Amino acid sequence: MNDLLQKPRKVYVSRKIEFNAAHRLFNNDLSELENVEIYGKCSNKHGHGHNYLLDITISGLVDHDTGFLFDLKELKTILEEEIINRFDHKHLNHDVPELQECVPTTEVLAVLIWDILEERLRNINNRELALHEVKIYETGKNAVRYLGE
Amino acid sequence: MNDLLQKPRKVYVSRKIEFNAAHRLFNNDLSELENVEIYGKCSNKHGHGHNYLLDITISGLVDHDTGFLFDLKELKTILEEEIINRFDHKHLNHDVPELQECVPTTEVLAVLIWDILEERLRNINNRELALHEVKIYETGKNAVRYLGE
Amino acid sequence: MNDLLQKPRKVYVSRKIEFNAAHRLFNNDLSELENVEIYGKCSNKHGHGHNYLLDITISGLVDHDTGFLFDLKELKTILEEEIINRFDHKHLNHDVPELQECVPTTEVLAVLIWDILEERLRNINNRELALHEVKIYETGKNAVRYLGE
Amino acid sequence: MNDLLQKPRKVYVSRKIEFNAAHRLFNNDLSELENVEIYGKCSNKHGHGHNYLLDITISGLVDHDTGFLFDLKELKTILEEEIINRFDHKHLNHDVPELQECVPTTEVLAVLIWDILEERLRNINNRELALHEVKIYETGKNAVRYLGE
Amino acid sequence: MNDLLQKPRKVYVSRKIEFNAAHRLFNNDLSELENVEIYGKCSNKHGHGHNYLLDITISGLVDHDTGFLFDLKELKTILEEEIINRFDHKHLNHDVPELQECVPTTEVLAVLIWDILEERLRNINNRELALHEVKIYETGKNAVRYLGE
Amino acid sequence: MNDLLQKPRKVYVSRKIEFNAAHRLFNNDLSELENVEIYGKCSNKHGHGHNYLLDITISGLVDHDTGFLFDLKELKTILEEEIINRFDHKHLNHDVPELQECVPTTEVLAVLIWDILEERLRNINNRELALHEVKIYETGKNAVRYLGE
Numbered sequence: 001m002n003d004l005l006q007k008p009r010k011v012y013v014s015r016k017i018e019f020n021a022a023h024r025l026f027n028n029d030l031s032e033l034e035n036v037e038i039y040g041k042c043s044n045k046h047g048h049g050h051n052y053l054l055d056i057t058i059s060g061l062v063d064h065d066t067g068f069l070f071d072l073k074e075l076k077t078i079l080e081e082e083i084i085n086r087f088d089h090k091h092l093n094h095d096v097p098e099l100q101e102c103v104p105t106t107e108v109l110a111v112l113i114w115d116i117l118e119e120r121l122r123n124i125n126n127r128e129l130a131l132h133e134v135k136i137y138e139t140g141k142n143a144v145r146y147l148g149e
Numbered sequence: 150m151n152d153l154l155q156k157p158r159k160v161y162v163s164r165k166i167e168f169n170a171a172h173r174l175f176n177n178d179l180s181e182l183e184n185v186e187i188y189g190k191c192s193n194k195h196g197h198g199h200n201y202l203l204d205i206t207i208s209g210l211v212d213h214d215t216g217f218l219f220d221l222k223e224l225k226t227i228l229e230e231e232i233i234n235r236f237d238h239k240h241l242n243h244d245v246p247e248l249q250e251c252v253p254t255t256e257v258l259a260v261l262i263w264d265i266l267e268e269r270l271r272n273i274n275n276r277e278l279a280l281h282e283v284k285i286y287e288t289g290k291n292a293v294r295y296l297g298e
Numbered sequence: 299m300n301d302l303l304q305k306p307r308k309v310y311v312s313r314k315i316e317f318n319a320a321h322r323l324f325n326n327d328l329s330e331l332e333n334v335e336i337y338g339k340c341s342n343k344h345g346h347g348h349n350y351l352l353d354i355t356i357s358g359l360v361d362h363d364t365g366f367l368f369d370l371k372e373l374k375t376i377l378e379e380e381i382i383n384r385f386d387h388k389h390l391n392h393d394v395p396e397l398q399e400c401v402p403t404t405e406v407l408a409v410l411i412w413d414i415l416e417e418r419l420r421n422i423n424n425r426e427l428a429l430h431e432v433k434i435y436e437t438g439k440n441a442v443r444y445l446g447e
Numbered sequence: 448m449n450d451l452l453q454k455p456r457k458v459y460v461s462r463k464i465e466f467n468a469a470h471r472l473f474n475n476d477l478s479e480l481e482n483v484e485i486y487g488k489c490s491n492k493h494g495h496g497h498n499y500l501l502d503i504t505i506s507g508l509v510d511h512d513t514g515f516l517f518d519l520k521e522l523k524t525i526l527e528e529e530i531i532n533r534f535d536h537k538h539l540n541h542d543v544p545e546l547q548e549c550v551p552t553t554e555v556l557a558v559l560i561w562d563i564l565e566e567r568l569r570n571i572n573n574r575e576l577a578l579h580e581v582k583i584y585e586t587g588k589n590a591v592r593y594l595g596e
Numbered sequence: 597m598n599d600l601l602q603k604p605r606k607v608y609v610s611r612k613i614e615f616n617a618a619h620r621l622f623n624n625d626l627s628e629l630e631n632v633e634i635y636g637k638c639s640n641k642h643g644h645g646h647n648y649l650l651d652i653t654i655s656g657l658v659d660h661d662t663g664f665l666f667d668l669k670e671l672k673t674i675l676e677e678e679i680i681n682r683f684d685h686k687h688l689n690h691d692v693p694e695l696q697e698c699v700p701t702t703e704v705l706a707v708l709i710w711d712i713l714e715e716r717l718r719n720i721n722n723r724e725l726a727l728h729e730v731k732i733y734e735t736g737k738n739a740v741r742y743l744g745e
Numbered sequence: 746m747n748d749l750l751q752k753p754r755k756v757y758v759s760r761k762i763e764f765n766a767a768h769r770l771f772n773n774d775l776s777e778l779e780n781v782e783i784y785g786k787c788s789n790k791h792g793h794g795h796n797y798l799l800d801i802t803i804s805g806l807v808d809h810d811t812g813f814l815f816d817l818k819e820l821k822t823i824l825e826e827e828i829i830n831r832f833d834h835k836h837l838n839h840d841v842p843e844l845q846e847c848v849p850t851t852e853v854l855a856v857l858i859w860d861i862l863e864e865r866l867r868n869i870n871n872r873e874l875a876l877h878e879v880k881i882y883e884t885g886k887n888a889v890r891y892l893g894e
Binding site for chain 5: 302303307308309310311312313314315355360363364365366367369370371
């Protein structure tokens with residue numbers, strides 16, 4: 001490797017994955033009327049759905065030998081196990097234990113996915129690697145970012 | 150208007166709209182096992198969902214006076230009444246009467262939307278206007294077109 | 299060249315270019331009120347504008363020696379001369395002679411661009427080459443196709 | 448609501464809207480020649496136009512009861528009143544009072560939209576809510592961000 | 597299934613896949629100079645590359661029982677075996693036997709992929725199913741369609 | 746210019762360009778087997794390729810007279826000279842001297858492009874202008890950002 005990586009270089013690597021899920025925005029602690037006032041047609045009884053696009057960013061130093069921040073195959077495996085298996089082709093209100101007693105808004109999803117991935121990545125033996133950002137697009141127009149703050 | 154429109158000009162005008170819906174692929178005439186074999190995780194009990202992107206194409210002659218094929222405001226109203234009101238933020242299996250006793254695949258949705266729009270447009274007092282194509286993207290990767298054949 | 303091109307193969311080659319232009323939808327033969335009724339805010343006095351995306355399709359047989367339908371460099375030159383020079387960074391109502399006395403709707407633009415390119419391509423010494431389709435996206439949601447019918 | 452929101456969670460919520468406008472880059476304090484030198488064909492007399500894509504980001508804590516950062520219906524109303532009504536289907540040089548005596552570059556637009564939205568959001572009774580970023584895409588290739596610095 | 601599928605309905609189902617490949621446009625029967633004249637920098641010695649986006653369309657009648665034109669899992673398998681295994685992460689000039697003695701233009705790729713998929717689909721026991729179109733985007737701007745003509 | 750620019754305004758201006766290149770991920774210091782283990786099919790002998798999308802962000806104060814951060818024509822020239830000429834239609838392993846003895850991962854490319862552009866922009870006579878971010882999309886799914894840290 002030439003001298004490009006002689007000094008430490010902190011990069012941010014992003015990976016997009018999509019999962020297709022149904023959800024209903026409804027808070028059981030509130031009345032039917034209050035729910036409609038807050039969530040409008042998002043509170044319809046049987047739920048609706050989205051192609052959720054998730055854009056995960058990790059950060060850390062480029063490895064001098066491989067030129068990678070992190071093995072992309074390993075990242076794919078983690079996202080398959082933690083995200084696809086948990087959320088894809090599911091109804092978020094019924095099928096995801098972590099979202100029970102939650103209103104599964106995009107904000108809440110972003111926070112949950114951060115918590116899941118941050119714990120998983122924290123245990124990887126790479127001092128510099130860190131989860132940097134979770135961004136979810138509910139539609140092409142709406143997105144939520146969470147950075148662990 | 151200058152001579153560009155002196156001779157008849159047949160154009161195809163497309164308009165995209167999006168609706169967010171849940172669905173479950175499950176045929177009640179088949180066993181649980183057969184459904185899983187055919188539909189895989191699309192047959193999960195509570196359903197999942199999509200941002201359906203609908204691309205409607207109408208065809209006909211450009212009007213000499215307005216330079217339009219068809220009044221876009223009127224087309225928007227039709228799509229609002231027939232598509233958004235019927236499908237948006239709904240669970241296709243539970244909330245859409247026309248889809249009862251159906252497996253709401255993208256193919257079936259395309260055919261249903263054609264039937265609905267074709268009937269609606271047929272009654273418009275414009276001899277040349279016709280529905281040309283209904284195209285639905287279930288995801289960015291999968292799409293179905295129906296042309297009334 | 300191996301035998302893939304032993305028999306004639308008719309392909310359709312598409313090329314996208316963008317031009318940024320202003321326009322106003324207003325028919326001088328009609329009253330101010332009629333214009334507002336037909337064109338709404340598109341008839342605002344000073345005009346508004348778009349990033350027009352043009353998708354040109356030509357068709358013909360793949361050349362046995364080059365593997366091309368048509369020299370892409372030559373197509374780029376034609377589009378630069380006929381489209382970019384004529385429409386880019388212009389106000390369609392004021393700066394484009396061919397659109398004088400026209401309402402510059404997307405339908406009219408598609409027809410005009412067809413006429414311009416069809417004449418230009420007709421004179422190229424390639425028996426099989428033909429303009430197949432002009433498609434213009436006025437926005438990401440609205441598009442017009444013209445095929446010379 | 449379960450314990451996901453027991454601790455404060457700062458999220459960034461983005462919403463995209465589009466407006467179609469004409470503009471001309473021309474500084475009245477400079478000569479015709481200087482304007483052409485600086486702005487090139489963007490200084491053409493009658494202006495040109497764009498589909499401006501605006502990506503607004505607000506930040507703050509997720510509400511424990513609703514799971515929202517901010518009511519999306521209220522945000523839509525604000526963007527309709529402040530952005531669409533002011534800029535959509537307008538000629539920025541002629542129709543927008545706040546841009547008089549300005550060269551309406553994308554940089555200037557980003558700054559103006561920040562000032563308008565920051566003032567509007569500052570008055571909302573939600574201690575944590577803040578405008579975080581205004582990003583405008585003039586075309587798919589060019590964008591400007593302003594963060595209030 | 598209700599009466600939507602009582603009469604035969606011919607639909608067109610499209611599936612997009614991407615493969616990343618290198619290629620060089622160079623005809624061994626021509627001189628270095630002639631190659632540069634025809635192919636420009638596409639003839640550079642070591643080749644360059646693309647994210648090829650392939651959009652395959654099949655057509656046929658919707659199955660009355662499943663609501664599908666064709667089993668999507670089977671289509672995925674076919675595309676994996678015939679397209680991904682053959683072209684992905686390959687140098688088209690060196691690694692693809694079917695392209696030896698070819699100039700691997702997008703036109704030639706479209707024709708080759710048609711031939712491969714048409715033969716594979718022809719043998720499927722479904723009277724109505726047919727390959728309808730192969731469309732390849734070499735970049736976001738350039739695309740080639742082949743329909744078997 | 747009106748009072749919008751009376752106080753200093755720091756903006757971030759982004760510009761996207763694309764280059765098409767081949768590369769092979771292979772570390773000469775490692776065995777064939779180790780390379781396959783680390784890089785998988787990215788280590789295939791003749792390389793593969795991508796449509797690299799580069800999104801460059803510069804930052805600084807809006808100029809009071811022009812309303813620009815920086816002359817876009819000058820930025821285009823810099824990107825043409827430094828990026829397009831160096832990388833477009835090249836094989837990164839063979840044709841780019843700066844990448845000799847490197848594994849040309851997207852991480853390494855981002856770092857190299859930062860070094861090149863940062864040096865070029867540093868010499869421009871504009872106290873406030875700075876390179877802010879280099880972001881490269883190798884595919885629509887994978888991206889790397891480098892901010893000079």
